[in-house]
Amino acid sequence: MNKKKAFDGALAMIISQAIVKVFGLLYKLFLANKDGFGDSGNAIYNSGYQIYALLLVVSSIGVPSAIAKMVSEKYYYGNKKEVAQILKSSLIIFSVIGLTLSLFLAFSAGFIANKVLDMNETKYVLIALSPAIFNVCIISVYRGFYNGTNNINITAKSQSIEQIFKTIFTILLVEVSYIAYNKNTVVMATMANFATTLATLVCICYLNKKNKIYGIGAKFSGKVARRVFKISIPISISAILVSVSKNIDSVTVVRFLKNTIGEQNARIQYGLLSGKVDILASLPVSFIIAAAATLLPIVSSLNTRKDTEKTRYIIKNYLLYTILFVFPCGLVMLGFSDQILKLLFNSSNGGLIFKISAVTMIFISLEQVVHSALHGIGKTYIPSVSLTIGVITKTCLNVVFLRMPYNFFLGGITGVCVATMICHIMAFYISYGALKKNLKIKVNFLKYILKPLICSIIMLMSLNYCYVFLARIIAEKLAIIIATVFAINVYILTLFSFKILSKNELKMVPILSNFINFDKK
Numbered sequence: 001m002n003k004k005k006a007f008d009g010a011l012a013m014i015i016s017q018a019i020v021k022v023f024g025l026l027y028k029l030f031l032a033n034k035d036g037f038g039d040s041g042n043a044i045y046n047s048g049y050q051i052y053a054l055l056l057v058v059s060s061i062g063v064p065s066a067i068a069k070m071v072s073e074k075y076y077y078g079n080k081k082e083v084a085q086i087l088k089s090s091l092i093i094f095s096v097i098g099l100t101l102s103l104f105l106a107f108s109a110g111f112i113a114n115k116v117l118d119m120n121e122t123k124y125v126l127i128a129l130s131p132a133i134f135n136v137c138i139i140s141v142y143r144g145f146y147n148g149t150n151n152i153n154i155t156a157k158s159q160s161i162e163q164i165f166k167t168i169f170t171i172l173l174v175e176v177s178y179i180a181y182n183k184n185t186v187v188m189a190t191m192a193n194f195a196t197t198l199a200t201l202v203c204i205c206y207l208n209k210k211n212k213i214y215g216i217g218a219k220f221s222g223k224v225a226r227r228v229f230k231i232s233i234p235i236s237i238s239a240i241l242v243s244v245s246k247n248i249d250s251v252t253v254v255r256f257l258k259n260t261i262g263e264q265n266a267r268i269q270y271g272l273l274s275g276k277v278d279i280l281a282s283l284p285v286s287f288i289i290a291a292a293a294t295l296l297p298i299v300s301s302l303n304t305r306k307d308t309e310k311t312r313y314i315i316k317n318y319l320l321y322t323i324l325f326v327f328p329c330g331l332v333m334l335g336f337s338d339q340i341l342k343l344l345f346n347s348s349n350g351g352l353i354f355k356i357s358a359v360t361m362i363f364i365s366l367e368q369v370v371h372s373a374l375h376g377i378g379k380t381y382i383p384s385v386s387l388t389i390g391v392i393t394k395t396c397l398n399v400v401f402l403r404m405p406y407n408f409f410l411g412g413i414t415g416v417c418v419a420t421m422i423c424h425i426m427a428f429y430i431s432y433g434a435l436k437k438n439l440k441i442k443v444n445f446l447k448y449i450l451k452p453l454i455c456s457i458i459m460l461m462s463l464n465y466c467y468v469f470l471a472r473i474i475a476e477k478l479a480i481i482i483a484t485v486f487a488i489n490v491y492i493l494t495l496f497s498f499k500i501l502s503k504n505e506l507k508m509v510p511i512l513s514n515f516i517n518f519d520k521k
Contacts, residue, residue, distance in 0.1 A: 051116070072300050075148055091141050102134040109124075237384040257412060284326055288322055455491060455498060
């Protein structure tokens with residue numbers, strides 16, 4: 001595979017994620033600021049959604065990566081018949097799994113709401129989300145297939161379409177229920193989640209329409225089915241553990257905190273974490289997850305050809321661009337947490353936990369790239385082991401910290417964020433050690449850590465000085481926006497000044513390569 005082409009798909013996925021996050025932020029800001037919804041509504045909305053997300057992980061999260069890996073290996077040798085067989089067999093398998101789990105969630109919604117979440121109101125949220133599990137199973141198969149055949153643009157467009165329709169449906173349904181049910185928070189939270197089900201249905205229609213050749217006339221293969229499970233199960237376990245980490249918070253935070261600060265305040269604290277801080281802190285991560293999804297089929301294809309040198313080169317570049325992206329994002333979140341929260345939510349509550357989550361975000365992002373690389377070279381169980389250790393540690397720390405006095409530094413919601421940070425630091429450290437050992441990857445500390453860190457600090461300082469100056473003469477919100485644009489330009493100029501990227505590395509980026517070619521001419 002051409003090295004530059006390897007980044008074309010990553011760019012398409014990043015652009016798609018930009019669209020997804022902009023529209024996602026729109027409807028989440030709408031919900032957070034909607035009269036009658038707020039932090040309490042977010043607690044109901046997100047508690048139900050986390051259970052749905054866990055079942056989704058069980059049924060489909062490992063599927064795109066597993067199918068992309070299998071398809072890329074066959075597609076490289078031009079074996080279209082086997083590619084079609086993989087698609088057909090996977091659609092049958094995961095249709096059955098998706099339907100089973102959809103019915104399970106619908107019929108057990110009351111039990112989960114009362115006994116697991118200790119929030120009766122989430123029953124209807126879970127019922128509204130249940131059909132989406134079946135839909136996403138089908139979507140996952142198609143996306144894995146398109147990734148494996150190097151049609152990543154279709155996957156990227158499908159993500160954008162799904163999110164755009166989810167935003168539209170959310171706003172419309174919540175507004176209708178707001179009027180029809182007199183500001184009923186439970187009804188609004190339920191309808192907001194039902195929008196997810198409708199959006200996934202639209203996405204299926206798009207993906208199915210794009211497939212005009214593969215899978216038609218192909219037969220179900222038990223051999224293919226067994227291989228899909230063999231590859232997808234360890235990948236799914238990794239994703240399940242990440243989802244379990246989030247569900248630990250949804251199960252423990254309200255349950256423990258209500259004994260010290262009251263149930264309503266406990267829900268508000270969890271709503272603050274899940275509905276505001278987690279959304280903002282996960283924003284940079286989502287771009288890295290999108291890019292990392294394109295890494296697995298590339299590494300898998302190179303691994304099939306036993307091209308270790310190119311595999312090493314591609315992985316190191318993915319790591320470098322991840323670092324160059326998340327370091328400045330993390331430092332800005334650390335330095336301007338209060339201003340960001342106030343800009344978006346008209347409140348600076350949650351500034352401290354946002355700072356902690358900013359550090360966590362860096363390790364989660366690097367962890368995603370390392371895990372995709374490990375899955376690509378066939379070391380699929382290493383991410384599962386590292387995350388298991390991390391999640392067990394987090395669970396123990398959650399229980400300890402939530403039992404501490406709330407006014408203690410590590411007490412309450414602050415301790416929960418610290419536990420999450422420790423979880424992902426451990427997972428990254430173990431997984432990176434394994435990757436380094438298997439591929440003999442060596443990274444230059446000056447290029448990969450020190451220079452990007454210095455550039456990020458310079459960016460943060462320029463942002464701060466520009467903001468302080470502008471805040472005296474214009475509105476505070478406008479000042480932070482202008483200062484951010486200025487600081488981004490300073491960061492880009494600093495990167496070039498420090499010569500972190502070589503010409504060959506710049507050529508791999510689709511947009512920048514055009515400027516380099518023009519310069520040559």
